[in-house]
Amino acid sequence: MAELSFGTTTDLLKNALDGASLNQTVIANNIANVNTPNYRRETVSFKEALAASLGAPPDPDELGLAVDNPRHIRVADGVEPTPYHTPPIHVDEAIEMRADHSNVDVDQEMAELAQNTGYQQAMAQLLKVQYSQLGQLFRENP
Amino acid sequence: MPGFYSSIEISASGLSAERLAMDVIANNIANANTTRTPEGGPFKRQLILFAQKQDPTAAQPGDDMPGGGQSAGLAGVQVVGILNDPGPDRLVYDPTHPDADANGYVHYPNVEIIKEMVDMIAASRAYEANVAAIQDARQMGQAALSLLQA
Numbered sequence: 001m002a003e004l005s006f007g008t009t010t011d012l013l014k015n016a017l018d019g020a021s022l023n024q025t026v027i028a029n030n031i032a033n034v035n036t037p038n039y040r041r042e043t044v045s046f047k048e049a050l051a052a053s054l055g056a057p058p059d060p061d062e063l064g065l066a067v068d069n070p071r072h073i074r075v076a077d078g079v080e081p082t083p084y085h086t087p088p089i090h091v092d093e094a095i096e097m098r099a100d101h102s103n104v105d106v107d108q109e110m111a112e113l114a115q116n117t118g119y120q121q122a123m124a125q126l127l128k129v130q131y132s133q134l135g136q137l138f139r140e141n142p
Numbered sequence: 143m144p145g146f147y148s149s150i151e152i153s154a155s156g157l158s159a160e161r162l163a164m165d166v167i168a169n170n171i172a173n174a175n176t177t178r179t180p181e182g183g184p185f186k187r188q189l190i191l192f193a194q195k196q197d198p199t200a201a202q203p204g205d206d207m208p209g210g211g212q213s214a215g216l217a218g219v220q221v222v223g224i225l226n227d228p229g230p231d232r233l234v235y236d237p238t239h240p241d242a243d244a245n246g247y248v249h250y251p252n253v254e255i256i257k258e259m260v261d262m263i264a265a266s267r268a269y270e271a272n273v274a275a276i277q278d279a280r281q282m283g284q285a286a287l288s289l290l291q292a
Contacts, residue, residue: 017286020282021149021282024149024275024278024279024282025148025149025216026216027275028149028152028153028156028218028272028275028276028279029216029217029218031153031156031271031272031274032152032153032155032156032159032218032219032272033156033194033218033219034156034268034271035159035160035163035192035264035265035268036192036193036194036219037192039194042216089216106267106268110271110274113274113278117278117281117282120282120286121281121285124282124285124286127289128288128289128291131289
């Protein structure tokens with residue numbers, strides 16, 4: 001299914017909202033299990049997946065080499081963008097510091113929850129601006 | 143891909159688990175001096191057992207990452223049982239008590255009020271943490287819905 005795309009920025013912001021929502025679910029799960037013995041906290045690194053979906057441009061300080069044969073040596077290539085997929089959920093095996101062998105730190109989870117909510121709201125605001133600019137564009141080009 | 147409501151459902155499972163924990167603690171405190179039960183003998187302190195809820199549909203690709211184990215899926219918490227604390231009864235010498243044994247000792251429940259109070263604080267703080275998670279999920283949902291006004 002070909003999805004209608006309004007460009008890299010809106011796609012990136014949409015994926016950021018998806019990632020923030022998944023991250024919220026993971027943090028909520030950690031908080032729900034705060035009193036579960038032997039529980040291992042889970043994390044999702046959606047920001048790394050987002051960064052990979054952007055790729056990286058070639059380093060401007062490096063002198064490139066012309067490559068017109070696949071066997072030529074490539075120098076100073078950028079990182080190709082990869083399509084964004086829902087990132088996997090990691091189980092954090094960090095050292096436990098509680099008597100019930102759980103490694104959930106509720107303060108850390110609350111901090112991450114607040115951070116994630118702020119991030120999601122910022123991304124939603126940016127996406128809103130993007131869409132309102134698009135709307136402007138459609139209105140001014142009859 | 144779990145949606146916005148599953149996050150609230152997860153927090154709700156935490157809320158009901160912590161509320162049940164509060165019920166168990168309240169029951170322990172209420173029965174701290176109960177010497178007669180239908181099963182005979184004094185009341186036994188009850189413990190609540192939490193376990194991570196497993197999501198049967200959560201076979202996500204690429205779950206087993208280096209340095210991490212398998213995620214059980216995001217399904218919240220569940221109460222798997224309420225058990226009796228096998229600890230010894232509290233013995234009080236009171237030969238005139240109707241429930242005193244042959245040696246004049248009354249078997250009181252193995253409930254320690256201080257321990258119950260500490261457990262109660264822990265349960266109530268965990269409850270608050272889940273409420274905060276629901277509030278944040280709601281804020282995120284509102285921010286996403288406000289995109290409709292763009």
